[in-house]
Amino acid sequence: MYAHRTPPTLRWILTLLLCLPLLAQAxxxxxxxxxxxxxxxxxxxxxxxxxxxxxxxxxxxxxxxxFDNDGTLWSEQPLYFQVLFALAEVKRMAPQHPEWKEQMxxxxxxxNDQKALEAAGMRGLLEIVMATHTxxxxxxxxxxxxxxxxxxxxxxxxxxxxxxxxxPMLELLGYLREHGFKTYIVSGGEVAFMRAFAExxxxxxxxxxxxxxxxxxxxxxxGALSIQRLPKxxxxxxxxxxxxxxxxxxxxxxxxxxxNSDGDLQMLQWTTAGEGxxxxxxxxxxxxxREWAYDRQSKVGRLxxxxxxxxxxxxxVVDMAKEWKRIYPFEQQxxxx
Amino acid sequence: MYAHRTPPTLRWILTLLLCLPLLAQAxxxxxxxxxxxxxxxxxxxxxxxxxxxxxxxxxxxxxxxxFDNDGTLWSEQPLYFQVLFALAEVKRMAPQHPEWKEQMxxxxxxxNDQKALEAAGMRGLLEIVMATHTxxxxxxxxxxxxxxxxxxxxxxxxxxxxxxxxxPMLELLGYLREHGFKTYIVSGGEVAFMRAFAExxxxxxxxxxxxxxxxxxxxxxxGALSIQRLPKxxxxxxxxxxxxxxxxxxxxxxxxxxxNSDGDLQMLQWTTAGEGxxxxxxxxxxxxxREWAYDRQSKVGRLxxxxxxxxxxxxxVVDMAKEWKRIYPFEQQxxxx
Numbered sequence: 001m002y003a004h005r006t007p008p009t010l011r012w013i014l015t016l017l018l019c020l021p022l023l024a025q026a027x028x029x030x031x032x033x034x035x036x037x038x039x040x041x042x043x044x045x046x047x048x049x050x051x052x053x054x055x056x057x058x059x060x061x062x063x064x065x066x067f068d069n070d071g072t073l074w075s076e077q078p079l080y081f082q083v084l085f086a087l088a089e090v091k092r093m094a095p096q097h098p099e100w101k102e103q104m105x106x107x108x109x110x111x112n113d114q115k116a117l118e119a120a121g122m123r124g125l126l127e128i129v130m131a132t133h134t135x136x137x138x139x140x141x142x143x144x145x146x147x148x149x150x151x152x153x154x155x156x157x158x159x160x161x162x163x164x165x166x167x168p169m170l171e172l173l174g175y176l177r178e179h180g181f182k183t184y185i186v187s188g189g190e191v192a193f194m195r196a197f198a199e200x201x202x203x204x205x206x207x208x209x210x211x212x213x214x215x216x217x218x219x220x221x222x223g224a225l226s227i228q229r230l231p232k233x234x235x236x237x238x239x240x241x242x243x244x245x246x247x248x249x250x251x252x253x254x255x256x257x258x259x260n261s262d263g264d265l266q267m268l269q270w271t272t273a274g275e276g277x278x279x280x281x282x283x284x285x286x287x288x289x290r291e292w293a294y295d296r297q298s299k300v301g302r303l304x305x306x307x308x309x310x311x312x313x314x315x316x317v318v319d320m321a322k323e324w325k326r327i328y329p330f331e332q333q334x335x336x337x
Numbered sequence: 338m339y340a341h342r343t344p345p346t347l348r349w350i351l352t353l354l355l356c357l358p359l360l361a362q363a364x365x366x367x368x369x370x371x372x373x374x375x376x377x378x379x380x381x382x383x384x385x386x387x388x389x390x391x392x393x394x395x396x397x398x399x400x401x402x403x404f405d406n407d408g409t410l411w412s413e414q415p416l417y418f419q420v421l422f423a424l425a426e427v428k429r430m431a432p433q434h435p436e437w438k439e440q441m442x443x444x445x446x447x448x449n450d451q452k453a454l455e456a457a458g459m460r461g462l463l464e465i466v467m468a469t470h471t472x473x474x475x476x477x478x479x480x481x482x483x484x485x486x487x488x489x490x491x492x493x494x495x496x497x498x499x500x501x502x503x504x505p506m507l508e509l510l511g512y513l514r515e516h517g518f519k520t521y522i523v524s525g526g527e528v529a530f531m532r533a534f535a536e537x538x539x540x541x542x543x544x545x546x547x548x549x550x551x552x553x554x555x556x557x558x559x560g561a562l563s564i565q566r567l568p569k570x571x572x573x574x575x576x577x578x579x580x581x582x583x584x585x586x587x588x589x590x591x592x593x594x595x596x597n598s599d600g601d602l603q604m605l606q607w608t609t610a611g612e613g614x615x616x617x618x619x620x621x622x623x624x625x626x627r628e629w630a631y632d633r634q635s636k637v638g639r640l641x642x643x644x645x646x647x648x649x650x651x652x653x654v655v656d657m658a659k660e661w662k663r664i665y666p667f668e669q670q671x672x673x674x
Contacts, residue, residue: 205398206588244554247475247553247564249586251528269562
């Protein structure tokens, strides 16, 4: 018997060689996710729906995946980045609007008067968004958004906002697309603002970005054509507005949805209420060190009812602190797994 | 010399053999189109934008093609098929609405009183459309549309409406997709009605169908979720409404557009006003024998201003009678080329 035994060192090498392909494969899939419950649930779901002949197989055309943006694909603290853009635009546009010096809420923005700005509330904020997002063509607005995105930096990380995206979610988007999914953004953000960077940053083309919308008007100025943005909200893509826009624009029910706040609850409900295997995920902001820690009491991205329903229904809740090796692409690859 | 000449019969055979691959290729592309100006313009455009390294090359992501539906992809006479559906639905739904017996415009429909129906005008028609298209879920409406499409037949051809589609346009849709185009419907038709058959008939998935829309409401009846359609128009996808919906939903400008009426003019203008090579096409209904012949004076699908502008700008105007070998898939393949 002894003579037939492979020497221990050689055994180790053989074992390693046999395992290498498996290790390589494992390393390719969602590398910034620890091998925790969320990663396992995702891989299990994706394999189930994309394995031909399997009982949960879904044909590629129906593999629709929808993602919230703020707090799900990129950070949303200390304020939604689009709001920071609107505030910066007020300052940039101020020379063309001398009246703003004495006119609230613009006066508060120009004087950095946070208290006055808060007092202006949602109504004041909407006024700021209207003034900086409408009464111009879609093309002109897109140029404005891109200019800001190319130069502005986040107050804490000092990185461009387009780098404040979640590396694990970028990997998830790619992993889904590799498995035949069509990935969509369905977000409360204004649609043209998100389209200004979604293709480059997330690989999501403009026609797969759904968001809050303003009325528009096709304008013909003696042959110079444009789409003008009007200061009138036509769709608020939050809460019940999400399944409504999914039905209106996609026209079929997603099989996977990911969000991070109560504003995503109806989208998750609508997705999981369809027949067959479905996936609902929530990014839970638990990492006060590398990102931010907030949920039930937060003004931005409150996660309360949806967290209860996720627990009750067994949806996947991603514990950012525990399950993500890396938060942002600019972080050095961590080795805590 | 004589000894070296190939015998005439053999020469013919050799020539034929050499030409076979060319013939086969030519036969594959748009076989129901005569080799006229329209087919040539289409092939020239598609080859120019899809030839890598060429000066007119357009990357696949930007190869967006938009098509009107009524009169462009399927017939629209004697009335828009969706209107025929709405009229049929009034009769089907009448038992649940005893009040309609005495109530215009429903009374006119139930009594086949065409004169009274015409007198009710656009307002009456809209009332009929609302009554048959809203106050139900998208799912229920889709079922109704599919039931009608599966059983109703056209008054003249006695064929199902989904067979009254243009064979040459089906080939064009396929040809574009083979060349990396994403094909969209952008039509005045109601979006859910078109989605009920667009994927099966045109190979165009629901998310690439854009049309006229009603307001909707996400409804939660003790856990039973639905999208309810409300009797309120939110977008009329005709005329200027077409570039507006293209901007809102696709978020980039098409490089090819096809229509057949003045309601498509702004979509063609918007498409061709973009930079680089663009294609604008109009289906001209010139075939009173195999289809219908109408343009400037027609109530349905009037083509007047757009015909002038097409002539002026050199857009492609398809002369249906001269350029299409076949109109409908159910016709026997014609041999007139």
